[in-house]
Amino acid sequence: xxxxxxxxxxxxxxxxxxxxxxxxxxxxxxxxxxxxxxxxxxxxxxxxxxxxxxxxxxxxxxxxxxxxxxxxxxxxxxxxxxxxxxxxxxxxxxxxxxxxxxxxxxxxxxxxxxxxxxxxxxxxxxxxxxxxxxxxxxxxxxxxxxxxxxxxxxxxxxxxxxxxxxxxxxxxxxxxxxxxxxxxxxxxxxxxxxxxxxxxxxxxxxxxxxxxxxxxxxxxxxxxxxxxxxxxxxxxxxxxxxxxxxxxxxxxxxxxxxxxxxxxxxxxxxxxxxxxxxxxxxxxxxxxxxxxxxxxxxxxxxxxxxxxxxxxxxxxxxxxxxxxxxxxxxxxxxxxxxxxxxxxxxxxxxxxxx
Ligand SMILES: C=C1C[C@]23C[C@@]1(O)CC[C@H]2[C@@]12CCC[C@@](C)(C(=O)O1)[C@H]2[C@@H]3C(=O)O
Ligand SMILES: O=C(O)CCC(=O)C(=O)O
Ligand SMILES: [Fe+2]
Numbered sequence: 001x002x003x004x005x006x007x008x009x010x011x012x013x014x015x016x017x018x019x020x021x022x023x024x025x026x027x028x029x030x031x032x033x034x035x036x037x038x039x040x041x042x043x044x045x046x047x048x049x050x051x052x053x054x055x056x057x058x059x060x061x062x063x064x065x066x067x068x069x070x071x072x073x074x075x076x077x078x079x080x081x082x083x084x085x086x087x088x089x090x091x092x093x094x095x096x097x098x099x100x101x102x103x104x105x106x107x108x109x110x111x112x113x114x115x116x117x118x119x120x121x122x123x124x125x126x127x128x129x130x131x132x133x134x135x136x137x138x139x140x141x142x143x144x145x146x147x148x149x150x151x152x153x154x155x156x157x158x159x160x161x162x163x164x165x166x167x168x169x170x171x172x173x174x175x176x177x178x179x180x181x182x183x184x185x186x187x188x189x190x191x192x193x194x195x196x197x198x199x200x201x202x203x204x205x206x207x208x209x210x211x212x213x214x215x216x217x218x219x220x221x222x223x224x225x226x227x228x229x230x231x232x233x234x235x236x237x238x239x240x241x242x243x244x245x246x247x248x249x250x251x252x253x254x255x256x257x258x259x260x261x262x263x264x265x266x267x268x269x270x271x272x273x274x275x276x277x278x279x280x281x282x283x284x285x286x287x288x289x290x291x292x293x294x295x296x297x298x299x300x301x302x303x304x305x306x307x308x309x310x311x312x313x314x315x316x317x318x319x320x321x322x323x324x325x326x327x328x329x330x331x332x333x334x335x336x337x338x339x340x341x342x343x344x345x346x347x348x349x350x351x352x353x354x
């Protein structure tokens with residue numbers, strides 16, 4: 001994703017703002033990570049962990065003949081669904097988990113060897129959205145695009161191969177699954193996959209590579225989860241995100257109009273798929289990129305793997321013509337990401353034309 005990396009060079013972060021807390025050595029939530037009574041906490045103060053409604057998202061079987069229709073309905077009413085019978089072997093999830101655990105359980109100074117650079121996209125560090133909040137999150141992440149070799153070779157000079165193989169195999173499987181899902185989702189909008197040149201891997205040999213990214217999320221046990229935030233409220237930017245929650249530990253919450261935050265109860269073996277901003281645009285607002293966040297646990301170390309799939313960086317995104325007026329103007333993927341980088345909450349409304 002060389003092209004996409006350019007979107008980050010224009011707004012480099014200061015190095016000390018990229019380094020996560022050394023969670024293994026803290027016994028209390030420091031002021032820097034305490035969201036209670038801070039300006040940042042306004043949207044999140046209530047219902048952080050207690051008294052929260054629990055919901056089950058629609059569950060869609062990929063083998064179901066009605067899968068496309070059901071996905072369309074779920075994207076319209078929830079902006080999210082769970083997929084089962086997706087064909088990803090459980091051994092692959094276990095392999096990624098074991099490599100991710102090996103990485104996140106390293107001492108802080110070891111993980112620092114893989115630190116993301118100030119204008120960079122990949123590597124170890126706080127989530128990119130950290131720059132929009134004054135308070136820091138109870139979270140550390142490893143962002144991977146393609147091979148993570150350049151980062152992990154610094155840590156394991158002789159034993160990085162296995163880590164790289166597993167992460168590349170996972171991205172390959174997730175890319176194929178993303179394309180299957182998008183085929184069904186776009187069909188529900190009346191646009192078959194073969195009409196979208198960048199998605200059609202068979203028809204177009206020399207096609208540009210899609211924009212993809214794997215984010216390994218780690219939420220260490222937190223001494224006081226009522227004060228801390230795992231991942232602050234955000235919408236994902238790409239077309240879809242596929243999320244695997246390790247060990248079915250609760251954490252993911254979704255914001256619903258009128259009712260507020262709700263906890264998504266994980267379902268064994270299911271993957272959560274959510275609509276991102278670019279699908280919001282392509283569906284002309286019929287599907288909503290859903291506001292979500294992650295909360296932390298008092299005793300358990302939660303891991304999640306999020307795979308983001310979008311069109312190639314140079315592709316234009318605009319609403320699929322469906323006989324009604326376009327609500328959004330057209331722009332390239334890179335332009336949209338740059339815009340979101342500057343205006344986290346207002347990017348979608350900035351490109352709205354009606
Ligand atoms: C291309 C992007 C999507 C992302 C922001 C980013 O600019 C780079 C990393 C992505 C990620 C991964 C973790 C969660 C997330 C919200 C974040 O902070 O960085 C997503 C971003 C997103 O979907 O907007
Ligand atoms: O860990 C989770 O449940 C959410 C992760 C997420 O929202 C993300 O990586 O964008
Ligand atoms: Fe997200």
